[in-house]
Amino acid sequence: MTEPYDLITMGRIGVDIYPLQTGVPLAQVETFGKFLGGSATNVAVAAARLGRRSAVISRTGTDPFGDYVHQALRDFGVDDRWVTPVDAYPTPVTFCEIFPPDDFPLYFYRRPKAPDLVIRPEELDRDAIVDTRIFWVTGTGLCEEPSRSATLAALEARAKTGTTVFDLDWRPMFWGGEGGASGDGGASGAAAMATARPYYEAALRHATVAVGNVDEAEVATGLRDPKACAQALLDMGVELAVIKQGPKGVLAVHRDGRTAEVPPTPVEVVNGLGAGDSFGGSLCHGLLAGWDLEPMMRYANAAGAIVASRLACSSAMPTADEVDAFLAGR
DSSP: OOOOOSEEEESOOEEEEEESSSSOOGGGOOOEEEEEEOHHHHHHHHHHHTTOOEEEEEEEESSHHHHHHHHHHHHTTEEEEEEEEESSSOOOEEEEOOBTTTBOOEEEEOOSOOGGGOOOGGGOOHHHHHHSSEEEEEGGGGSSTTHHHHHHHHHHHHTTOSEEEEEOOOOGGGGTOTTSSOOOSTTTOHHHHHHHHHHHHHHHTTOSEEEEEHHHHHHHHSOOSHHHHHHHHHHTTOSEEEEEOGGGOEEEEETTSOEEEEOOOOOOOSOOTTHHHHHHHHHHHHHHHTOOHHHHHHHHHHHHHHHHTSSOSGGGOOOHHHHHHHHHTO
């Protein structure tokens, strides 16, 4: 038998096509870079860069971008055995605009359907899911069938074995939110949140850790105060709630009463889009190492800050030496 994985993530995968100029509208960009993308994938890459044995459960199209995704995963040391092809749909691409320090619009090309939403329950390697030290799923995986049933089936099989992380990962446009079918105002759309909430609640019943920003926590809890959100997530069954608060830092609350509230790590932001995924991979690294809450949050914040100071997402994920050097210089 092989050793269990440190981390298996399940969810989005694709190709990021990012402009090589900052402060320029997409219509005027002349040159782009191609990078491995997708939040669950980036988390696995971030953990692998920190020396963790990681893998991804996802799907691509049968096209050159799908070939690129497999090659990039292997280059990053992430196991791609559970990234399988779907003939009917193309590998998704995502474009962004880069207006530092805090405006990074995303444009997802995932229609008529993304292959990573065609993960089926019967295709899951349940033994590997149960055996991995950390299993990571995302809110986006719940937005459509058959991915929704597969995600919940994986969580049920896992049954809180080891550490199970639910990344609240709220993308309202995938649920008919702003710019989609709900039209119910706000940045997210009340109807979209109402549609998503029962599935978020179902996932949280099987998770031991919940992580997300205040907007994402609101989808699960209906609340916006960070401390109230954290307590509500604990009440819904998790052992650790991590609420990212942007310029206010991060709040972590454990069921045993431990709390850490850590300020952000200041950097000159180039592209903030991959920072949360770097944070997630580093959070997993700290959980695997058994760190206390405060040093774990400081480390994850630092890893996120490093990526925010770089252009790309996956290829920007720092090594442990880079994070250590960054922290030592603060």
